[in-house]
Amino acid sequence: MITSPSRSAHRKPEATPYVDLTRSEWSGLRDKTPLPLTAAEVERLRGLGDVIDLNEVRDIYLPLSRLLNLYVGANDHLRSALNTFLGERGSQSGTPFVIGVAGSVAVGKSTVARLLQAMLARWPEHPRVELVTTDGFLLPMRELQERGLMSRKGFPESYDRRALTRFVADVKAGKDAVTAPVYSHLTYDIVPGGRLTVSRPDILIVEGLNVLQPALPGKDGRTRVGLADYFDFSVYVDARTDDIRGWYLNRFKRLRETAFQDPSSYFRKYTQVTEEEALDYARTTWRTINEPNLTENVAPTRGRASLVIRKGPDHKVQRVRLRKL
Ligand SMILES: Nc1ncnc2c1ncn2[C@@H]1O[C@H](COP(=O)(O)OP(=O)(O)O)[C@@H](O)[C@H]1O
Numbered sequence: 001m002i003t004s005p006s007r008s009a010h011r012k013p014e015a016t017p018y019v020d021l022t023r024s025e026w027s028g029l030r031d032k033t034p035l036p037l038t039a040a041e042v043e044r045l046r047g048l049g050d051v052i053d054l055n056e057v058r059d060i061y062l063p064l065s066r067l068l069n070l071y072v073g074a075n076d077h078l079r080s081a082l083n084t085f086l087g088e089r090g091s092q093s094g095t096p097f098v099i100g101v102a103g104s105v106a107v108g109k110s111t112v113a114r115l116l117q118a119m120l121a122r123w124p125e126h127p128r129v130e131l132v133t134t135d136g137f138l139l140p141m142r143e144l145q146e147r148g149l150m151s152r153k154g155f156p157e158s159y160d161r162r163a164l165t166r167f168v169a170d171v172k173a174g175k176d177a178v179t180a181p182v183y184s185h186l187t188y189d190i191v192p193g194g195r196l197t198v199s200r201p202d203i204l205i206v207e208g209l210n211v212l213q214p215a216l217p218g219k220d221g222r223t224r225v226g227l228a229d230y231f232d233f234s235v236y237v238d239a240r241t242d243d244i245r246g247w248y249l250n251r252f253k254r255l256r257e258t259a260f261q262d263p264s265s266y267f268r269k270y271t272q273v274t275e276e277e278a279l280d281y282a283r284t285t286w287r288t289i290n291e292p293n294l295t296e297n298v299a300p301t302r303g304r305a306s307l308v309i310r311k312g313p314d315h316k317v318q319r320v321r322l323r324k325l
C-alpha cells in the first residue's frame with residue numbers, strides 16, 4: 001500500500017526575516033576579533049546593578065563590534081555608490097553611521113550603549129564614536145507639570161520628538177557642532193543651559209526608550225521621516241518584564257544608599273523614610289509609569305530592531321536575534 005507522506009513533512013519552514021542564535025552560536029561569530037577592553041575599563045562602563053564582565057564582553061559584544069565594523073565598511077561603499085550617482089548633489093563627505101539602542105527603563109541599555117561606544121572606537125576605521133541619550137530631549141519638569149505629564153515621563157509625548165529627530169538628521173547630514181540638551185538623573189530634570197556638542201563623528205549611538213517608535217503622521221495625515229529612519233542599525237535590549245521590574249527596584253534600593261543622599265537629588269526625600277516606604281514609591285512608579293510604557297510603547301517596537309539581545313534573570317545574554325532580510 002502506498003501511503004502519502006504526512007502534511008507536516010511537506011510543510012516548508014516558515015520564512016522569517018530573522019536568524020535566531022543561542023549564546024554560544026553567537027559568540028562563535030566573533031572570529032578572531034581581539035578583546036579591546038580591560039576588566040577595569042568594563043567596570044567603569046558598567047551601570048548600577050548590571051553584571052557585565054569580560055566574559056560577557058567577549059561572548060556578546062565582540063561579535064557585535066565585528067558585525068558593526070563590517071556594516072560600517074559596507075555602508076561606506078553604498079554611500080560612495082550614491083555619491084557617484086548623484087554627482088554634485090551627493091553629500092560632500094562621509095556621513096556618520098547611526099546606531100539606535102532601545103529597551104525598557106532599567107534593562108541596562110545605557111551599559112550596552114557605553115560598551116559599544118568604547119569598543120567601536122578601538123577600530124582604526126571609525127575612532128570617533130559619540131553617544132547621545134534621548135532623555136536630553138525630555139520636556140523640562142516645569143513643562144511636564146503644566147501639561148499634566150509628570151506621570152507620563154518616558155512616554156513618547158513627554159519628549160520634544162521634533163528636536164530629537166532634527167538633532168540626528170543634522171548629525172547625519174554631516175553638520176559641524178550639532179548640540180543637544182542635557183538631562184540630569186540627579187535633579188530629575190533638564191540641566192538649565194547644559195548642552196552637549198557632537199561634531200562629525202564616524203558613528204553616532206542614540207540610546208533611549210523610544211528610539212524605534214515610528215513617526216506620528218503630520219497634521220495633514222502624511223507620514224513624516226522619523227528618528228528611526230536615520231538609523232543604519234538598531235539594537236533592542238530585551239528581558240522578561242518581571243526581571244526588569246526586579247532590576248528597577250534593586251537599583252532604586254542601591255540609589256537610595258548612594259546618589260539619593262546628595263542634597264540636590266530629587267529623590268532625597270526617600271532617604272528620610274523607611275526602606276519599605278521608599279520601595280512602595282518605586283513599586284508604584286514601576287506599575288503606573290514604566291511598565292505601561294514598556295507594554296504600550298517600547299516592546300511593540302522590538303520587531304523593528306536589526307538585533308534583539310535577550311537577557312536572562314542574571315543580566316547575562318541568553319539569545320540573540322539578528323535581522324537578515
Ligand atoms: N534616579 C536616578 N538617580 C541616579 N541615576 C539614575 C536614576 N535613575 C536611573 N539612573 C541611572 O541612569 C542610567 C539610565 O537608566 P535607564 O534610563 O533606566 O536605562 P537603562 O537602565 O536601560 O540603562 C543608568 O545608568 C542608571 O543607573
Ligand SMILES: CC(C)(COP(=O)(O)O)[C@@H](O)C(=O)NCCC(=O)O
Nearest residue numbers: 105133134135153154208209285289
Ligand atoms: C529619564 C527616563 C524617562 C529615561 O529616558 P531615556 O534616556 O530612555 O530617554 C527614565 O529614567 C525615567 O525617569 N522614567 C520616569 C519614571 C521613573 O522615575 O522611573
